[in-house]
Amino acid sequence: MNLDFKGKKALVRVDFNVPLDKKTLAITDDTRMRAALPTINTILENGGSVILMSHFDRPLKKLKEDGSIDVERFTLRHLVAHLSDLLSRPVQFANDCLGAEAVEKAKNLQAGEVLLLENTRFYKGEEKGDAEMAQKLATLGDIYVNDAFGTAHRAHASTTTVAQFFDKDHKTFGFLMQAEVDNADRVLNNPEKPFTAIVGGAKVSDKILILERLIDSVDNLIIGGGMAYTFFKAMGGQIGNSLCEADRLDHALALIEKAKSKGVTILLPTDSLVADKFDAEANTQVTPSDNIPDGWMGLDIGSEAIATFSETVKASKTILWNGPMGVFEIPKFAVGTKEIALAVAAATTEGAFSLVGGGDSVAAVTQMGLEKSVSFVSTGGGAMLEFLEGKELPGIAAIKA
Numbered sequence: 001m002n003l004d005f006k007g008k009k010a011l012v013r014v015d016f017n018v019p020l021d022k023k024t025l026a027i028t029d030d031t032r033m034r035a036a037l038p039t040i041n042t043i044l045e046n047g048g049s050v051i052l053m054s055h056f057d058r059p060l061k062k063l064k065e066d067g068s069i070d071v072e073r074f075t076l077r078h079l080v081a082h083l084s085d086l087l088s089r090p091v092q093f094a095n096d097c098l099g100a101e102a103v104e105k106a107k108n109l110q111a112g113e114v115l116l117l118e119n120t121r122f123y124k125g126e127e128k129g130d131a132e133m134a135q136k137l138a139t140l141g142d143i144y145v146n147d148a149f150g151t152a153h154r155a156h157a158s159t160t161t162v163a164q165f166f167d168k169d170h171k172t173f174g175f176l177m178q179a180e181v182d183n184a185d186r187v188l189n190n191p192e193k194p195f196t197a198i199v200g201g202a203k204v205s206d207k208i209l210i211l212e213r214l215i216d217s218v219d220n221l222i223i224g225g226g227m228a229y230t231f232f233k234a235m236g237g238q239i240g241n242s243l244c245e246a247d248r249l250d251h252a253l254a255l256i257e258k259a260k261s262k263g264v265t266i267l268l269p270t271d272s273l274v275a276d277k278f279d280a281e282a283n284t285q286v287t288p289s290d291n292i293p294d295g296w297m298g299l300d301i302g303s304e305a306i307a308t309f310s311e312t313v314k315a316s317k318t319i320l321w322n323g324p325m326g327v328f329e330i331p332k333f334a335v336g337t338k339e340i341a342l343a344v345a346a347a348t349t350e351g352a353f354s355l356v357g358g359g360d361s362v363a364a365v366t367q368m369g370l371e372k373s374v375s376f377v378s379t380g381g382g383a384m385l386e387f388l389e390g391k392e393l394p395g396i397a398a399i400k401a
Protein backbone atom coordinates (compact mmCIF):
# COMPACT_ATOMS: atom_id res chain seq x y z
CA MET A 1 0.00 0.00 0.00
CA ASN A 2 3.00 2.29 -0.51
CA LEU A 3 1.50 3.83 -3.64
CA ASP A 4 0.34 7.39 -4.10
CA PHE A 5 -3.44 7.30 -4.35
CA LYS A 6 -3.96 11.06 -4.60
CA GLY A 7 -6.39 11.82 -7.42
CA LYS A 8 -6.31 8.14 -8.44
CA LYS A 9 -9.11 5.63 -8.83
CA ALA A 10 -8.21 2.44 -6.98
CA LEU A 11 -9.85 -0.74 -8.24
CA VAL A 12 -9.95 -2.83 -5.07
CA ARG A 13 -10.76 -6.55 -5.02
CA VAL A 14 -12.30 -7.36 -1.65
CA ASP A 15 -13.96 -10.46 -0.27
CA PHE A 16 -17.49 -9.37 0.58
CA ASN A 17 -18.82 -12.91 0.42
CA VAL A 18 -20.57 -12.42 3.76
CA PRO A 19 -23.24 -14.70 5.19
CA LEU A 20 -26.79 -13.39 4.76
CA ASP A 21 -29.96 -14.45 6.52
CA LYS A 22 -31.78 -16.65 3.98
CA LYS A 23 -35.17 -15.04 4.56
CA THR A 24 -34.47 -11.38 5.29
CA LEU A 25 -31.19 -11.19 3.33
CA ALA A 26 -29.75 -9.21 6.26
CA ILE A 27 -25.98 -9.56 6.87
CA THR A 28 -25.45 -12.01 9.74
CA ASP A 29 -21.66 -11.57 10.09
CA ASP A 30 -19.86 -8.53 8.66
CA THR A 31 -16.32 -9.61 9.65
CA ARG A 32 -15.15 -9.70 6.03
CA MET A 33 -16.47 -6.22 5.34
CA ARG A 34 -14.82 -4.81 8.45
CA ALA A 35 -11.57 -6.53 7.51
CA ALA A 36 -11.39 -4.48 4.29
CA LEU A 37 -11.95 -1.11 5.98
CA PRO A 38 -8.29 -0.23 6.72
CA THR A 39 -7.41 -0.56 3.04
CA ILE A 40 -10.46 1.38 1.81
CA ASN A 41 -10.10 4.14 4.39
CA THR A 42 -6.39 4.58 3.74
CA ILE A 43 -6.97 5.09 0.02
CA LEU A 44 -9.73 7.59 0.73
CA GLU A 45 -7.67 9.44 3.34
CA ASN A 46 -4.83 9.70 0.83
CA GLY A 47 -7.03 11.50 -1.67
CA GLY A 48 -8.07 8.58 -3.85
CA SER A 49 -11.43 7.13 -4.80
CA VAL A 50 -12.34 3.47 -4.44
CA ILE A 51 -14.05 1.09 -6.86
CA LEU A 52 -14.86 -2.13 -5.03
CA MET A 53 -15.36 -5.47 -6.68
CA SER A 54 -16.16 -8.79 -5.06
CA HIS A 55 -17.74 -12.12 -5.74
CA PHE A 56 -20.72 -13.28 -3.76
CA ASP A 57 -21.54 -16.98 -3.47
CA ARG A 58 -21.85 -18.98 -6.70
CA PRO A 59 -24.78 -17.49 -8.66
CA LEU A 60 -24.10 -19.41 -11.87
CA LYS A 61 -24.25 -22.72 -9.97
CA LYS A 62 -27.60 -21.75 -8.41
CA LEU A 63 -29.62 -20.43 -11.37
CA LYS A 64 -33.40 -19.94 -11.25
CA GLU A 65 -35.64 -22.60 -12.79
CA ASP A 66 -35.87 -20.60 -16.02
CA GLY A 67 -32.07 -20.64 -16.26
CA SER A 68 -31.56 -16.97 -15.38
CA ILE A 69 -29.41 -15.53 -12.58
CA ASP A 70 -31.23 -15.04 -9.28
CA VAL A 71 -30.17 -11.40 -9.06
CA GLU A 72 -32.26 -10.63 -5.99
CA ARG A 73 -30.52 -13.39 -4.03
CA PHE A 74 -26.97 -12.80 -5.18
CA THR A 75 -26.75 -9.04 -5.72
CA LEU A 76 -24.20 -7.05 -3.75
CA ARG A 77 -26.74 -4.23 -3.52
CA HIS A 78 -27.80 -5.74 -0.18
CA LEU A 79 -24.45 -4.63 1.23
CA VAL A 80 -24.58 -0.98 0.20
CA ALA A 81 -26.39 0.46 3.24
CA HIS A 82 -24.21 -1.36 5.75
CA LEU A 83 -20.99 -0.50 3.91
CA SER A 84 -22.07 3.10 3.87
CA ASP A 85 -22.54 2.98 7.65
CA LEU A 86 -19.13 1.37 8.15
CA LEU A 87 -17.41 3.99 6.00
CA SER A 88 -19.51 6.90 7.25
CA ARG A 89 -20.09 8.09 3.72
CA PRO A 90 -22.44 7.31 0.85
CA VAL A 91 -21.61 4.30 -1.36
CA GLN A 92 -22.64 4.26 -5.00
CA PHE A 93 -23.64 1.03 -6.71
CA ALA A 94 -23.32 -0.14 -10.32
CA ASN A 95 -25.84 -2.79 -11.37
CA ASP A 96 -23.22 -4.56 -13.45
CA CYS A 97 -19.47 -4.93 -12.90
CA LEU A 98 -18.88 -4.41 -16.63
CA GLY A 99 -20.72 -2.30 -19.21
CA ALA A 100 -21.72 1.31 -19.71
CA GLU A 101 -23.11 2.00 -16.22
CA ALA A 102 -19.96 0.80 -14.46
CA VAL A 103 -17.74 2.73 -16.87
CA GLU A 104 -19.78 5.92 -16.47
CA LYS A 105 -19.95 5.74 -12.68
CA ALA A 106 -16.25 4.92 -12.40
CA LYS A 107 -15.35 7.79 -14.72
CA ASN A 108 -17.33 10.31 -12.67
CA LEU A 109 -16.02 9.13 -9.31
CA GLN A 110 -14.40 11.94 -7.32
CA ALA A 111 -11.70 11.76 -4.64
CA GLY A 112 -13.18 10.43 -1.40
CA GLU A 113 -16.03 8.61 -3.17
CA VAL A 114 -16.77 4.89 -3.16
CA LEU A 115 -18.41 2.77 -5.85
CA LEU A 116 -19.38 -0.87 -5.35
CA LEU A 117 -19.70 -3.00 -8.49
CA GLU A 118 -22.19 -5.82 -8.88
CA ASN A 119 -21.13 -9.43 -8.16
CA THR A 120 -18.24 -10.42 -10.45
CA ARG A 121 -19.52 -13.99 -10.53
CA PHE A 122 -22.55 -12.97 -12.60
CA TYR A 123 -20.11 -13.57 -15.47
CA LYS A 124 -18.72 -16.95 -16.49
CA GLY A 125 -15.46 -15.22 -17.33
CA GLU A 126 -14.76 -14.50 -13.66
CA GLU A 127 -14.01 -18.06 -12.56
CA LYS A 128 -12.37 -18.82 -15.90
CA GLY A 129 -9.90 -15.98 -15.41
CA ASP A 130 -11.06 -14.56 -18.73
CA ALA A 131 -8.66 -11.95 -20.13
CA GLU A 132 -11.32 -9.94 -21.93
CA MET A 133 -13.36 -9.56 -18.78
CA ALA A 134 -10.25 -8.74 -16.76
CA GLN A 135 -9.21 -6.07 -19.24
CA LYS A 136 -12.62 -4.42 -19.06
CA LEU A 137 -12.43 -4.39 -15.27
CA ALA A 138 -8.91 -2.98 -15.45
CA THR A 139 -10.02 0.04 -17.51
CA LEU A 140 -12.15 1.20 -14.55
CA GLY A 141 -9.21 2.03 -12.25
CA ASP A 142 -5.72 3.55 -12.29
CA ILE A 143 -4.34 1.28 -9.56
CA TYR A 144 -5.26 -2.32 -8.72
CA VAL A 145 -5.35 -3.39 -5.07
CA ASN A 146 -5.99 -6.99 -4.07
CA ASP A 147 -7.24 -7.38 -0.51
CA ALA A 148 -9.09 -10.68 -0.99
CA PHE A 149 -6.72 -13.28 0.44
CA GLY A 150 -9.56 -15.82 0.72
CA THR A 151 -9.68 -16.11 -3.08
CA ALA A 152 -5.95 -15.70 -3.74
CA HIS A 153 -5.65 -19.39 -4.60
CA ARG A 154 -8.01 -18.94 -7.54
CA ALA A 155 -6.84 -17.60 -10.90
CA HIS A 156 -10.04 -15.64 -11.48
CA ALA A 157 -10.49 -12.56 -13.66
CA SER A 158 -10.87 -10.09 -10.78
CA THR A 159 -8.30 -11.71 -8.47
CA THR A 160 -5.49 -12.59 -10.84
CA THR A 161 -5.87 -11.90 -14.57
CA VAL A 162 -6.80 -8.26 -13.99
CA ALA A 163 -3.38 -7.61 -12.43
CA GLN A 164 -1.71 -8.26 -15.81
CA PHE A 165 -3.10 -4.95 -17.01
CA PHE A 166 -1.28 -2.91 -14.37
CA ASP A 167 2.47 -2.46 -14.14
CA LYS A 168 4.40 -2.98 -10.90
CA ASP A 169 3.96 0.64 -9.83
CA HIS A 170 0.21 0.44 -10.19
CA LYS A 171 -0.70 -2.68 -8.27
CA THR A 172 -0.35 -3.74 -4.66
CA PHE A 173 -1.69 -5.93 -1.85
CA GLY A 174 -4.21 -4.38 0.54
CA PHE A 175 -3.43 -4.44 4.27
CA LEU A 176 -5.40 -7.61 4.97
CA MET A 177 -3.72 -9.55 2.20
CA GLN A 178 -0.31 -8.15 3.11
CA ALA A 179 -0.73 -9.30 6.72
CA GLU A 180 -1.71 -12.81 5.61
CA VAL A 181 1.25 -13.06 3.27
CA ASP A 182 3.75 -11.62 5.78
CA ASN A 183 2.62 -13.81 8.67
CA ALA A 184 2.55 -17.02 6.66
CA ASP A 185 5.91 -16.12 5.21
CA ARG A 186 7.37 -15.51 8.67
CA VAL A 187 6.23 -18.95 9.82
CA LEU A 188 7.22 -20.86 6.72
CA ASN A 189 10.44 -19.17 5.75
CA ASN A 190 11.79 -17.43 8.81
CA PRO A 191 10.59 -19.21 11.96
CA GLU A 192 12.29 -18.57 15.26
CA LYS A 193 13.23 -21.96 16.75
CA PRO A 194 11.95 -24.16 18.23
CA PHE A 195 9.19 -24.27 15.64
CA THR A 196 6.20 -26.51 16.39
CA ALA A 197 3.39 -27.27 13.97
CA ILE A 198 0.13 -28.71 15.25
CA VAL A 199 -1.88 -30.44 12.58
CA GLY A 200 -5.24 -32.01 13.26
CA GLY A 201 -8.59 -32.53 11.62
CA ALA A 202 -10.26 -35.46 10.05
CA LYS A 203 -8.15 -36.76 7.23
CA VAL A 204 -4.49 -37.44 6.49
CA SER A 205 -5.26 -37.14 2.78
CA ASP A 206 -6.34 -33.49 3.20
CA LYS A 207 -3.19 -32.61 5.10
CA ILE A 208 -0.55 -34.72 3.42
CA LEU A 209 0.96 -31.85 1.43
CA ILE A 210 1.12 -29.62 4.49
CA LEU A 211 2.79 -32.37 6.52
CA GLU A 212 5.34 -32.97 3.77
CA ARG A 213 6.11 -29.27 3.53
CA LEU A 214 6.32 -28.74 7.29
CA ILE A 215 8.68 -31.62 7.95
CA ASP A 216 11.26 -29.60 6.05
CA SER A 217 11.18 -26.74 8.53
CA VAL A 218 9.71 -27.71 11.92
CA ASP A 219 11.41 -29.07 15.03
CA ASN A 220 8.23 -30.69 16.36
CA LEU A 221 5.21 -31.94 14.49
CA ILE A 222 2.17 -32.59 16.65
CA ILE A 223 -0.44 -34.73 14.93
CA GLY A 224 -3.88 -34.90 16.53
CA GLY A 225 -7.52 -35.29 15.52
CA GLY A 226 -8.96 -38.12 13.46
CA MET A 227 -5.91 -38.26 11.22
CA ALA A 228 -3.70 -39.52 14.06
CA TYR A 229 -5.36 -42.97 13.95
CA THR A 230 -4.16 -43.69 10.44
CA PHE A 231 -0.63 -43.29 11.84
CA PHE A 232 -1.34 -45.64 14.77
CA LYS A 233 -2.85 -48.20 12.42
CA ALA A 234 0.16 -47.93 10.11
CA MET A 235 2.44 -48.69 13.07
CA GLY A 236 0.44 -51.84 13.89
CA GLY A 237 -1.87 -50.42 16.58
CA GLN A 238 -5.46 -51.41 17.35
CA ILE A 239 -7.67 -48.40 16.64
CA GLY A 240 -11.17 -49.91 16.92
CA ASN A 241 -13.67 -47.91 14.87
CA SER A 242 -11.58 -44.73 14.77
CA LEU A 243 -11.14 -42.89 11.50
CA CYS A 244 -8.66 -44.64 9.25
CA GLU A 245 -7.61 -44.11 5.68
CA ALA A 246 -6.46 -47.56 4.63
CA ASP A 247 -4.94 -46.23 1.41
CA ARG A 248 -2.72 -43.83 3.35
CA LEU A 249 -0.94 -46.27 5.66
CA ASP A 250 2.23 -46.37 3.56
CA HIS A 251 2.23 -42.64 3.29
CA ALA A 252 1.93 -42.31 7.06
CA LEU A 253 4.92 -44.60 7.57
CA ALA A 254 6.92 -42.71 4.97
CA LEU A 255 6.22 -39.45 6.80
CA ILE A 256 7.42 -40.95 10.08
CA GLU A 257 10.61 -42.12 8.35
CA LYS A 258 11.15 -38.75 6.70
CA ALA A 259 10.71 -37.01 10.05
CA LYS A 260 13.28 -39.33 11.65
CA SER A 261 15.81 -38.70 8.91
CA LYS A 262 15.39 -34.94 9.31
CA GLY A 263 15.59 -35.01 13.11
CA VAL A 264 11.99 -33.82 13.46
CA THR A 265 10.10 -35.04 16.53
CA ILE A 266 6.66 -36.34 15.65
CA LEU A 267 4.25 -36.29 18.58
CA LEU A 268 1.14 -38.44 18.33
CA PRO A 269 -1.47 -38.56 21.11
CA THR A 270 -0.41 -41.45 23.35
CA ASP A 271 -3.92 -41.69 24.80
CA SER A 272 -7.40 -40.91 23.48
CA LEU A 273 -10.88 -40.19 24.75
CA VAL A 274 -12.79 -42.96 23.03
CA ALA A 275 -16.56 -43.29 22.58
CA ASP A 276 -18.89 -46.15 21.74
CA LYS A 277 -20.66 -44.02 19.14
CA PHE A 278 -20.25 -40.72 17.30
CA ASP A 279 -22.70 -38.91 19.51
CA ALA A 280 -22.90 -36.37 22.34
CA GLU A 281 -24.64 -39.03 24.46
CA ALA A 282 -22.00 -41.73 23.85
CA ASN A 283 -20.30 -43.64 26.67
CA THR A 284 -16.63 -42.69 26.94
CA GLN A 285 -13.36 -43.91 28.42
CA VAL A 286 -9.67 -43.08 28.04
CA THR A 287 -7.42 -45.71 26.43
CA PRO A 288 -3.99 -45.84 24.81
CA SER A 289 -4.41 -44.62 21.21
CA ASP A 290 -2.85 -47.80 19.84
CA ASN A 291 -5.04 -50.08 21.91
CA ILE A 292 -8.63 -48.98 21.35
CA PRO A 293 -11.21 -51.73 21.93
CA ASP A 294 -13.34 -52.98 19.04
CA GLY A 295 -16.51 -50.93 18.67
CA TRP A 296 -14.93 -47.82 20.22
CA MET A 297 -13.54 -44.80 18.40
CA GLY A 298 -11.08 -42.05 19.32
CA LEU A 299 -12.88 -38.71 19.25
CA ASP A 300 -10.46 -36.55 21.24
CA ILE A 301 -6.91 -36.68 22.57
CA GLY A 302 -6.53 -37.92 26.15
CA SER A 303 -5.15 -36.14 29.22
CA GLU A 304 -1.63 -37.54 28.86
CA ALA A 305 -1.50 -36.32 25.24
CA ILE A 306 -2.83 -32.93 26.31
CA ALA A 307 -0.01 -32.65 28.86
CA THR A 308 2.75 -33.67 26.42
CA PHE A 309 1.45 -31.54 23.56
CA SER A 310 0.99 -28.51 25.83
CA GLU A 311 4.50 -28.83 27.22
CA THR A 312 5.98 -28.88 23.72
CA VAL A 313 3.81 -25.98 22.58
CA LYS A 314 4.76 -23.88 25.60
CA ALA A 315 8.47 -24.46 24.94
CA SER A 316 8.16 -23.23 21.34
CA LYS A 317 9.02 -19.88 19.82
CA THR A 318 6.99 -20.31 16.63
CA ILE A 319 3.70 -22.18 16.46
CA LEU A 320 1.54 -23.01 13.49
CA TRP A 321 -1.84 -24.61 14.13
CA ASN A 322 -4.10 -26.15 11.54
CA GLY A 323 -6.96 -28.47 12.45
CA PRO A 324 -8.70 -29.46 15.72
CA MET A 325 -7.50 -32.21 18.09
CA GLY A 326 -10.89 -33.90 18.21
CA VAL A 327 -14.55 -33.56 17.33
CA PHE A 328 -14.65 -30.10 18.92
CA GLU A 329 -18.17 -29.38 17.66
CA ILE A 330 -19.41 -31.71 20.44
CA PRO A 331 -18.46 -30.21 23.85
CA LYS A 332 -17.60 -33.61 25.32
CA PHE A 333 -14.89 -34.05 22.68
CA ALA A 334 -13.68 -30.45 22.62
CA VAL A 335 -11.42 -30.57 25.69
CA GLY A 336 -8.25 -31.48 23.80
CA THR A 337 -8.72 -28.71 21.25
CA LYS A 338 -9.51 -26.21 24.03
CA GLU A 339 -6.46 -27.16 26.07
CA ILE A 340 -4.19 -26.88 23.04
CA ALA A 341 -5.72 -23.48 22.24
CA LEU A 342 -4.93 -22.40 25.81
CA ALA A 343 -1.37 -23.70 25.50
CA VAL A 344 -0.89 -21.76 22.24
CA ALA A 345 -2.27 -18.65 23.94
CA ALA A 346 0.05 -19.16 26.94
CA ALA A 347 3.09 -19.59 24.68
CA THR A 348 2.09 -16.42 22.83
CA THR A 349 1.94 -14.49 26.10
CA GLU A 350 5.48 -15.72 26.78
CA GLY A 351 6.66 -14.26 23.48
CA ALA A 352 6.09 -16.99 20.90
CA PHE A 353 4.69 -16.13 17.49
CA SER A 354 1.55 -18.15 16.75
CA LEU A 355 -0.44 -18.45 13.57
CA VAL A 356 -3.76 -20.27 13.40
CA GLY A 357 -4.90 -20.88 9.90
CA GLY A 358 -6.76 -22.91 7.36
CA GLY A 359 -10.15 -24.28 8.28
CA ASP A 360 -11.61 -25.58 11.49
CA SER A 361 -8.91 -24.58 13.97
CA VAL A 362 -9.86 -20.96 13.22
CA ALA A 363 -13.48 -21.79 14.14
CA ALA A 364 -12.24 -23.49 17.32
CA VAL A 365 -10.12 -20.53 18.42
CA THR A 366 -12.88 -18.05 17.61
CA GLN A 367 -15.51 -20.09 19.45
CA MET A 368 -13.29 -20.06 22.50
CA GLY A 369 -12.86 -16.30 22.24
CA LEU A 370 -9.08 -16.76 21.99
CA GLU A 371 -8.55 -14.99 18.67
CA LYS A 372 -6.90 -12.05 20.43
CA SER A 373 -4.65 -14.36 22.46
CA VAL A 374 -2.76 -15.71 19.46
CA SER A 375 -0.51 -13.68 17.18
CA PHE A 376 -2.48 -14.09 13.97
CA VAL A 377 -5.70 -15.79 12.92
CA SER A 378 -5.85 -16.27 9.19
CA THR A 379 -9.10 -15.52 7.40
CA GLY A 380 -7.82 -17.41 4.40
CA GLY A 381 -9.33 -20.89 4.75
CA GLY A 382 -8.44 -22.82 1.59
CA ALA A 383 -6.04 -20.10 0.45
CA MET A 384 -4.02 -20.37 3.67
CA LEU A 385 -4.00 -24.16 3.39
CA GLU A 386 -2.51 -23.96 -0.10
CA PHE A 387 -0.03 -21.30 1.01
CA LEU A 388 1.14 -23.56 3.84
CA GLU A 389 1.48 -26.43 1.40
CA GLY A 390 4.12 -24.29 -0.25
CA LYS A 391 2.13 -23.55 -3.40
CA GLU A 392 2.46 -20.24 -5.15
CA LEU A 393 -0.98 -18.63 -5.05
CA PRO A 394 -1.96 -17.06 -8.40
CA GLY A 395 -3.45 -13.95 -6.76
CA ILE A 396 -0.16 -13.29 -4.97
CA ALA A 397 2.05 -14.10 -7.93
CA ALA A 398 0.03 -11.71 -10.13
CA ILE A 399 0.76 -8.76 -7.85
CA LYS A 400 4.45 -9.60 -7.62
CA ALA A 401 4.83 -10.12 -11.42
Ligand code: AMP
Pocket residue numbers: 200201202203206224225226227243298299300322323324325326327328329359360361
Ligand atom coordinates in the same frame (compact mmCIF):
# COMPACT_ATOMS: atom_id res chain seq x y z
P1 AMP B 1 -10.39 -30.25 9.00
O1 AMP B 1 -11.45 -29.49 8.24
O2 AMP B 1 -9.57 -31.15 8.17
O3 AMP B 1 -9.58 -29.34 9.88
O4 AMP B 1 -11.18 -31.26 9.94
C1 AMP B 1 -12.03 -30.80 10.92
C2 AMP B 1 -12.99 -31.87 11.27
O5 AMP B 1 -12.31 -33.00 11.78
C3 AMP B 1 -13.95 -31.42 12.34
O6 AMP B 1 -15.24 -31.43 11.82
C4 AMP B 1 -13.78 -32.45 13.45
O7 AMP B 1 -15.00 -32.83 14.04
C5 AMP B 1 -13.15 -33.62 12.72
N1 AMP B 1 -12.41 -34.48 13.63
C6 AMP B 1 -11.40 -34.14 14.44
N2 AMP B 1 -10.99 -35.19 15.17
C7 AMP B 1 -11.76 -36.24 14.82
C8 AMP B 1 -11.82 -37.60 15.24
N3 AMP B 1 -10.99 -38.09 16.17
N4 AMP B 1 -12.73 -38.39 14.64
C9 AMP B 1 -13.57 -37.90 13.72
N5 AMP B 1 -13.56 -36.63 13.28
C10 AMP B 1 -12.67 -35.80 13.83
